[in-house]
Amino acid sequence: MNWGHKIIIVFVLFAAGILTLVIKSMRTRIDMATADYYAAELTHQQNMDAQANARALTAPVRIKQQGDVLEIVFPAEMHAEQMTGEVHFYRPSDARQDFRLPLTPDADGRIFVGRNRLHKGSYNIKLQWEAAGKPYYQETQYYIQ
Template identity: 75%
Template sequence: MNWGHKITIVFILFAAGMLTLVTKSMRTRIDMASDNYYAAELKHQQTMDATSNANRLLTPVRITQHDEVLEIVLPAEMREQQLTGEIHFYRPSDARKDFKMPLTPDVEGRIFVGRQRFSKGRYSIKMQWEAGGKPYYQETQYYIQ
């Protein structure tokens, strides 16, 4: 085999490798962190203020897993106040597994979410609420077993 054939083989292998990479990259799902990224960026200062308010609470929001439910417990000082807000369960690896639900605690300040709504893996639990005219925001990284 002469050097001309070797160069042709190397070129063909290179072209086949490039086509493989292009094909794989075209089939890969890419989910953005937020569909409305620019609007969220404009609200960043409001989020920072709400996070500061949440950090001033006596205790943070507590999240625990039980057999069939995920339990979210609000601080005692929030239990007697009228709350409005929502919880966003954000799955960084797959946007199809994200979901939101309203913040509706029971009289003891607990919220229960069925474990069947989750897939095993890491979630970012983003809670935003308002109580007494003050906004609050807490984001917690949590691993669902």
């Protein structure tokens, strides 16, 4: 085999490799963090203020996994307050596994989420609530085992 044939073989292999990468990249699923960036940007300052309110609490909202239940525990000062809001489970790797729950804590300020709704992996748990006319926001990265 002469050197001309070897060059042609190298070019064909290179083209096949590039074609394979193009096909794989076209089939890769890409999820956006939010569908409407503009609306999210308009509320950014309000979100920053709500985060400051959450940091001013005596303790942050705790999240812990116990067996088949994920428990979200609010600090003691929030137990007597009437809270409204939602919990957003954001899965960065797959938007199909995202879901939202209304914020409905019990008398001890706890929310229980069944493990069957969560898949193993990383979640950003976004808590957004209002108590006594004051907005709060806390975002926590959590790994579900």
